[in-house]
Amino acid sequence: MRPYSLLGAAVLSLGLALPLLAQSTAEAPEAPQLSKSTTDHSKLKPLQKQFTSGPEVTAACITCHTEADDQAMHAIHFTWEFTQPETGQMLGKRHVVNSFCGNVAGNEARCTSCHAGYGWEDMSQPPPQQSTAVDCLVCHDRSGQYTKTADDAGFPPLAPVAKGTKTITGADAWPVDLTKAAQSVGMPGRDNCGNCHFYGGGGDNVKHGDLSSALYEPAREVDVHMSADGANFTCSACHVADRHSWAGSRYAVTVSREDAPHKPGAPRDIASCESCHSSDPHPASLMGLKLNDHTDTLACQSCHIPEFARGGVATKTFWDWSQAGKLKDGKPYHEEDFIQSDGKHLHSYLSTKGDFKWEENAKPIYAWFDGQVEYTTADRTIDSTKTVEVNILHGDPEDGRSRIWPFKRMEGRQAYDSELNRLVYTHVWGPTTDTALWTNFDWPKAIEAGMKAAGAEYSGSYDFVDTYMYWPITHMVAPAEKALECESCHAPDGRMSNLAGVFLPGTNPNGLIAILGKLLVLATLAGVLAHIAIRIFSGKKGGPDV
Template identity: 30%
Template sequence: MVLVLLSNSVAIGADFKIEKALWKAEKSLLVVKATADKGQRLRIENAYDSAQVLKESKLRKETLTARLRSPEQLPCRIRVVNLTTGREVEKDVMSSETKQTPEGCYPTSDSEPAVNKAPVANAGVDQQKQLQTGQTSLTVTLDGSRSSDPDGTVAEYIWSGSPDPADIVSPSITLGEGSHKLSLIVVDDEGESSASDSVLITVEAAATEPPPVNEAPVADAGANQNHQLSVGQTSLTVTLDGSGSADPDGSVASYQWDGIPNPEDTVLSDVALTEGSYEFTLMVSDDQGEMSVSDSVWITVNAASTEPPQTAAEAHASIVVYEGPSTCISCHEDQAEAMHGSVHYQQSGYTLNLTNDMTPFSSSGLPRAGERGDGAIGINTYCGSHLNSPRFTCAGCHVGNGRFPDSELPLDETARQAELSNIDCLMCHQDSYKRFPTGEFEPLEIVEMGADGKPDPNLPPIVRTGSQGIPVVDPVSLDFEFEPADANSTLVDLGGSPMMQDRVSAAQSVHATTRKSCLNCHAKAGGGDGTKRGDLSSALIDPAPSIDIHMSSGGENLSCADCHDAGGHRVKGRGLDLRPNDVAEHFTCESCHDQPHGDYSNRNGSSRDKHATRVACQTCHIPTYAKGVPTETNRDWEDPHFSAAACNGRGGWLPREDKALNLTPTYHWFDGTSQVYVLGEDLADYPVTVLEDGSDAITLGQPNGWVNTQNAKIYPMKEHTSKSAVHDASNSLIAHSTFEFFRTGSFDTAVQSALEQTGRSGDSYSVKTVHTFQTLNHGVEDSSAALECGACHASLSGGPLRMDLANDLGYGMKGNEAEVCTQCHENKGGMSFTKVHEKHVKDKGIDCSTCHEFSRPERGLNANVAQFVED
């Protein structure tokens, strides 16, 4: 395949400098940015204390950025050491607020002088030479240029050996056959000498056999290319690719291109072409000066189409190389900018409908679920928190390509493009898309299963290496990257199933979001298909009408975006157990179905549209949940089970998961706002729910609203229980490391890991049951399957009721029957609820507050009790 690159993609030497050394006191964040040539290795350190290394990395791009939050020692000055060239640059750290040296930085130039560190001699790599026929000696150049001084400069080079070399950085000496050991000592600018370092030069006798005949190299000009100009474009830049050329007994030393226009003689050569067909030829020479025969490539540039692309396939057919999300962003920057602020990318957002205290706050004054989009405040009844687990364990389903999102787009254009290119469009716009971490991996050790089926740490562990190990992330930013999981990815080494097409065809065939592209992630929340939500599973990709009439191709055939699209790549809708919102709008069924039954009456008790003002449509139209795919009802972290499929096939330990099918919801008032636990909060502020077995559970996700709350409605709910560790001293939850549990099967190890990472090693903890409510919004059935009135009203029921309206939902009377009735008349008794309700509400228009603890002012009933008192 020929790589087609833009003309500005050819590497240009970057200046070695520090672009930024900035202290952001309001975020307790030190940001250092340095530039150098790609491939060079840089180390960022404290200029006055080189033991404090902020970051060291080989440059994949021309910029190295270190972000250090709340450093134990804030440097006053930064040094960047180019470990490839030996060059160093320094820059003072500036406060973003005062533009001066930050207060409290250390050490300063006025501090106690540092003890001089000895230089390090490097006599170079050992060399092996061979004399030519008739030759008795040859000249060898020694190389001490890699010697260095950690806190100064090398001032003097002292070589010794036989013969004795000149005392310069790279002396030349004449050597005969044999082994020659030469030593080097260097002296720094403080007069301190290094330890000695040696180099061994071996000179072999001339070969007695004649040298082999050199074979000619083979030129490969690449595959033919077809391109099309865009509307208004008169020329484009095409890259000729000679990288397929080879030499069977050496290496290719030079490239010679020929054609019109005449390309540059490099392995990758850019040419600007207008409409037409062009032939270019390539000849290469090897390291012995032998030249190949020529090879040709044809480049065809077609005129711009006069018609705009009619389909997504036509619009994306010009993609011949997929270089990650940047390929999409080059044309869709506006869409990426809109997505940048979304919950899908940031993994957090404004918590407009959360009523418990939220910190930290954004610069706008609105509460946010975490800074930099990391959502680190979150914990629920299904998992611990990614706060104390490796990044890759939770990042897989968010649309970021592995790097932490910046909460705001950078102003610098280069940084801005890099940030937008972290938004992986294929996550939502390609049904078949899969991805896998790329880069370096470190070994993973998994505790082996014992004879009792439980983890046994005394047995030799299961060791995963290579791509079966753990992706290595940046030690400061915690960033890593994904790659498409096609047949060329490291996923294949793991034994996983790659996506059905290569990355280029996946990019060419992108499409609007579908149920499948959304459910690729949302159906598997909590670790498995249907596990978490109860009303979202793979069954909704194309459900039967009895599972969901809205999404069924035999019903309305709606996509997720038909209901949830809020415009601007934002989504409306929120379950009560979720913290952030993309938009402030409360998304309800009334958005499409306003009084759908056509029978509204403020007095008639059987009016369904009157019921709909206080009973959510879902209550009657989702009679059961977990249809087709079971959902989890309880998770027990103290009962581990080994799964060979865990962690993308690496294998690992999972908690016991109790699941069930076709469940009946519970019911609760919900006004669109809720209280959801935030890490660090005192659990004393959270309600306790009595479970069916009579035990208590702390409710982490609680809907707000009651019978007398304006806009509150009765909703169907899923309930879920689990176990969590509670820090005894603070009475707050501990975000146990889910990764350590997957690795060891020990809940205690997972908790201890979290305590250690948060500076609380050794603190005591208790294990308690936690609980949450979750709204059910999907799985709407046809009206013929809706609940009948008798499912909830005793006077109409022939069997058990779904809900206790009087005792659980606030519809009980405000006193005993005799007390309530005698407000207006003597207790007449003997009348059914239906007759009493019709007489008081339907016939006389008496407001609910006359007999109950709530009112219904929107129905225009009469709340004046005195008017009804009999003489």
């Protein structure tokens, strides 16, 4: 039907256009739609078959894309390992402890459901090394129906899907059509990245605060770059890839850069605002000049992301693990006391996880940041009398490269070894073990099993310690007209009033000089009033003498 109607339209418009052809060629018939890609994967023989597993699809992919598996297996999406270049610390999901679900070790099949591979079930070993262990589809499926099972070490749900099975986004699982997925492949869309990254920490926007399902189809106010009414970017417009490694890291963040900005599409390897916008991005007006004066002090994000968790999805800001394990009549229960702006009730208590607090449209905290993040890994001694920083932000106002950056500060209370004074690994997930916290609600067993899985020394005694964890805010950039107003910070109770290392006009109307000045003016006024009073009492007003 469609080709005929197209042809009809073409003939009709040609007929209409002919008399006008002398004046204008603009109304010439539309050219037939050309495929954007040079390859239609549905026409490729290796993909025209019934696939029965994810690895089978990968095997088909690498018959043509011969180096793709090798590239992918060297990237952090697969290794979950990162050597911090400045501190030398070994980081990555495989090693760090966070204040959310804690650690991967001991909880593998649940956590590695979002691994860009298949079948990583033991953190003490590197990820599976065979070529087909790479999951091409999770990033390249464009059919929209590929997903991964929530607790199956990265494998997709296939028919028949057991009742109660969930996907990585928490939805009820459906049987994935692997052939359809394989034939649809293309460059990653927002959904490919988002299906894992929007759901970090066990739910929508739980972890990051600036990465939520609101970014699948964001309004312009929520994200000016990703909105269809804005630049309509996918994640990879900024997070450019080279050999399957992506620009952008929250272990080593690019905070400032010196070289010239790049035009869209120009080769570059860094995901930063300045990569495209330069370090003096404001218009050449008096106001623009003044705003450009700020860019060597502030990260763009500080003004241009006025709040995080915008777009109607709240983020978790407090998680007290010490309250986990309470039961009612021997059974786990939950409370849903937080109501999101869309009316959805969110957990404020879960027997499995403890107490939560949530925030929507949350104000960031601000700190000097040079991009380098140190982690309180489980081999480090902590001071349990203080709030422990799970990750430590490096930055110095005087170093010339640090900027004031916005952060989500996650407040936590989590388990630690009370004799060795170290954070502990906890075995939380394990439906079939008799030690997993979420099944057995027994902390001593869960910690012991977690420490064993991680191969870490454990004294046998534990307690809970208050923690902070910082999440650099960089997504959900608002349109320019929705950026912070000056007085958000330039006011006595402004957002940065407690930040050292920066002089902020307007924040301190009662400094020493201000008090001296006020006294001077008051003394002058008092003198004048006294003068007037004496003139009145003496009855001589000093009137005109003429």
